[in-house]
Amino acid sequence: MEVKTALIRDLESLLGKERVISHPTELLVYECDGLTLSRHGADAVVLPESTEEVSRIVKCCQGHQVPFLARGSGTGLSGGAVAAEGGVIVQMSRMATIIEIDYDDEVAVVQPGVINLHLSEATRPDGYHYAPDPSSQKACTIGGNVAENAGGPHTLKYGVTANHILGMTVVMPDGEIINMGGRHESILGYDLVGLFVGSEGTLGIVTEIIVKLTRNPESSKTFLASFNTVEAASNSVSSIIAAGIIPAALELIDALVIQAVESHLKAGFPQDVAAILLIEIEGLNATLSAQAGEIRNICHTHGATDFKEAKSEPERAQLWRGRKEAIGALGKVTPAFYTNDGVVPRSKLPEILEFDIETGKRNGLQVAHLCHAGDGNIHPIILYDHENETETKAAMKTSREILQRCIDLGGALSGEHGIGTEKLTSFSFMFNKTDEAQMMAVRSALSPSGKLNPSKIFPTGAKCGESKIRKTVAGGGWL
Amino acid sequence: MTNNHPSNTLATETIKPVTTDDLARIIREAAEQKRTVIAVGGGTHLFTAGKQFDLAIDTTGLTDGFHHTPADMTATVPAGMRLSHAQEKLSHNGQWIPLDPPDRGNATVGGVIAANRWGPRRHHYGTAKDWVIATTIVNGKGEIVRAGANVVKNVSGYDLNKLYIGSRGTVGIITDLSFKLSPLPAVRSTFRACYSTPEEALTTAAVIRSAPLEPESLLITKGRWTTLKAKHWWLLVELAGSEEGVTAQKETLSTTLEGSSANRWNEANNKDAAYYWETVRFGNGEASPLFGIAEISFPKSQAECLLALLIKSYPKLSLKLLPARGLAIVEIEEETDRSLFVNEITKIGGSIEFDCVEINSPSHRWPVEPAGISLMKKLKTALDPSGIFAPGTYVGGI
Numbered sequence: 001m002e003v004k005t006a007l008i009r010d011l012e013s014l015l016g017k018e019r020v021i022s023h024p025t026e027l028l029v030y031e032c033d034g035l036t037l038s039r040h041g042a043d044a045v046v047l048p049e050s051t052e053e054v055s056r057i058v059k060c061c062q063g064h065q066v067p068f069l070a071r072g073s074g075t076g077l078s079g080g081a082v083a084a085e086g087g088v089i090v091q092m093s094r095m096a097t098i099i100e101i102d103y104d105d106e107v108a109v110v111q112p113g114v115i116n117l118h119l120s121e122a123t124r125p126d127g128y129h130y131a132p133d134p135s136s137q138k139a140c141t142i143g144g145n146v147a148e149n150a151g152g153p154h155t156l157k158y159g160v161t162a163n164h165i166l167g168m169t170v171v172m173p174d175g176e177i178i179n180m181g182g183r184h185e186s187i188l189g190y191d192l193v194g195l196f197v198g199s200e201g202t203l204g205i206v207t208e209i210i211v212k213l214t215r216n217p218e219s220s221k222t223f224l225a226s227f228n229t230v231e232a233a234s235n236s237v238s239s240i241i242a243a244g245i246i247p248a249a250l251e252l253i254d255a256l257v258i259q260a261v262e263s264h265l266k267a268g269f270p271q272d273v274a275a276i277l278l279i280e281i282e283g284l285n286a287t288l289s290a291q292a293g294e295i296r297n298i299c300h301t302h303g304a305t306d307f308k309e310a311k312s313e314p315e316r317a318q319l320w321r322g323r324k325e326a327i328g329a330l331g332k333v334t335p336a337f338y339t340n341d342g343v344v345p346r347s348k349l350p351e352i353l354e355f356d357i358e359t360g361k362r363n364g365l366q367v368a369h370l371c372h373a374g375d376g377n378i379h380p381i382i383l384y385d386h387e388n389e390t391e392t393k394a395a396m397k398t399s400r401e402i403l404q405r406c407i408d409l410g411g412a413l414s415g416e417h418g419i420g421t422e423k424l425t426s427f428s429f430m431f432n433k434t435d436e437a438q439m440m441a442v443r444s445a446l447s448p449s450g451k452l453n454p455s456k457i458f459p460t461g462a463k464c465g466e467s468k469i470r471k472t473v474a475g476g477g478w479l
Numbered sequence: 480m481t482n483n484h485p486s487n488t489l490a491t492e493t494i495k496p497v498t499t500d501d502l503a504r505i506i507r508e509a510a511e512q513k514r515t516v517i518a519v520g521g522g523t524h525l526f527t528a529g530k531q532f533d534l535a536i537d538t539t540g541l542t543d544g545f546h547h548t549p550a551d552m553t554a555t556v557p558a559g560m561r562l563s564h565a566q567e568k569l570s571h572n573g574q575w576i577p578l579d580p581p582d583r584g585n586a587t588v589g590g591v592i593a594a595n596r597w598g599p600r601r602h603h604y605g606t607a608k609d610w611v612i613a614t615t616i617v618n619g620k621g622e623i624v625r626a627g628a629n630v631v632k633n634v635s636g637y638d639l640n641k642l643y644i645g646s647r648g649t650v651g652i653i654t655d656l657s658f659k660l661s662p663l664p665a666v667r668s669t670f671r672a673c674y675s676t677p678e679e680a681l682t683t684a685a686v687i688r689s690a691p692l693e694p695e696s697l698l699i700t701k702g703r704w705t706t707l708k709a710k711h712w713w714l715l716v717e718l719a720g721s722e723e724g725v726t727a728q729k730e731t732l733s734t735t736l737e738g739s740s741a742n743r744w745n746e747a748n749n750k751d752a753a754y755y756w757e758t759v760r761f762g763n764g765e766a767s768p769l770f771g772i773a774e775i776s777f778p779k780s781q782a783e784c785l786l787a788l789l790i791k792s793y794p795k796l797s798l799k800l801l802p803a804r805g806l807a808i809v810e811i812e813e814e815t816d817r818s819l820f821v822n823e824i825t826k827i828g829g830s831i832e833f834d835c836v837e838i839n840s841p842s843h844r845w846p847v848e849p850a851g852i853s854l855m856k857k858l859k860t861a862l863d864p865s866g867i868f869a870p871g872t873y874v875g876g877i
Contacts, residue, residue, distance in 0.1 A: 104780030194641025244662030286727030445861035
């Protein structure tokens, strides 16, 4: 208690009392992120307003030998933005300024607390947007996106966050401020930006980001294809990719999700089908018609019962609202759900979807699907009752079995949510001890004290046992 | 021991392993004995800082394990395989790794990635950073380490692939790579327009970028990367894609070029197109031997400023420039004042790498150290604790 009091006193002297949260009631909201299953209490939350302040906070935490980590909007789904070993959360919400938009260089310079969608809203009228579009984009921050290498439906064509970051200012774990990359594409020496993006906030705290701006496409078309079986829908996805067509987005939504969406959002999804594909193509006017025809043929070959195009921008927006807010709608039809972020090679899509559903059945649970299918990022959603301990355990078991299967099929543990605290115990499915040691060598080199965001990603040395597993609440979040 | 391989003159011993396990054993022994190691693929872009090493690894024996899954649009390619060979195999199913570095057929896939090489089509496809999805390497302890997976989206552990791309064999030796692939375009078409001034070429490039066009390549060239007698600045545009897409784009592009200040422009026939791109990649055959080049990257908005600076100091400038990527390659002559050159590039916020015959120290090759060099040195030590991989050959003396 003595140490904690001194820490808070020092933080308050750095920032003033109004920017240090330490009352237990006020700290409750920071106990979890979008993964509500496990909760970890922080000792304090601080609200810096500049890179220099972040640096001083970091030095203060190191001086007190307490863990610390950065947090954006807390929309992450892997328990990455929680104080797994206690300590200080550096909350970036007061560093939320779009510092500069430069269309000549086609970049924007932003603080990490900028909400993803706000940047696209600011630039779209001028013919540009920020391409990574996670479904949480109305709420999530670009700093958080950098930490988790966030994706989104349109990353199929445009790539994930890593493909859109040119430079960063980072406060290192010892408080040193380092600039990496820049306003152009040069990679001189090792690609530090590439390494830091997706490192889940374990190598440094990003305080300024230079992002690429992408020109808006000349035109786009959005289609809804309906299928009587999930298998037919997933076979269509595999065939579209195999034909060398790269849509801007290719999303698979199954009946359970459709029902939830139509009950609560009325997006215009057909209700008497097993699955739909939401397909968007973008590019030159001259190329879209032929591409659309090819996609339509593939869907019909696989037994699509309907294939229709969104006729207007409001209709398109409504379909996308149905997709992006689907997870919220699902929360209204099940006491709780658990989301899985496994990825498979795209040709394995039919196989893994069948496996998911069977595994759910075997464990007595329903599994819904809201897949970034074109990426092979399957997002099975396991429905369960959080008041029922047996079901909660079955949900965890189902998720682990699905992840193991993804790895067996040549896939990966996470497409866009990260490992966080959530998948520590699954890490070894994909990586052996040598692979892990290589990553940990990188971490030790850049964060020797290990105080920055500990007990994340790597099972070795993680203190999972200290997590306060509480009765869970209905899960929120976006996919 | 291998014959006629570029590695033979670099070290007291050359070994050509044929499996990753062999390589790991060799590196373990080298680490124990603290013998320095240089990995050499095709030797097409090697920089040794004039050093001799204890051991050269000829990676061209690492050719097993090619695996292409067309339905996933991914492939795993052994590091010692020639890029040209890999592309040929992938083309059987209408796909390719969309990287086009200057290559007479010798460059290995591992070497291209270790040196992060690129060509004119970078305009559209970006770099290896956008296409490599998994790697196997042997690290400085002689351990075989895997990163990534054969999926196109992945945030499982650190993305060490990014660290290996462009690391020039200083943190590990790549033994295989997996790529996201691109469909081979059904049709390609090249246009050339000739301008009296670079400003005119840049203006037209900007118009093209704003038009409903998606060129595969868009670059401006001058001097040795045009024909010997050419007085003009060339703007080269390559369209690619489906038949109907390219046909529609040809019309738009023709209108754009016709409305520009081009002295002349044409859609190249196949023979001319091949000649233009050959010249862009390798220089025209009649030009004097190349002393060296500077590879410059800069904020895109500075292209005009950069050209003005360069022309002022070097009226006989030879250059190729990718305006949409903020990249230029400029000829360096023996008498070029490189420090003046560096000052000019630094003024516009650019970075620079010299590749000249006489350069044999990292500080001359990379005269301005990048921000974050201290972190890079820590990473080098972490992954190559005995310091055996090509020590003192990379930026900052890494």
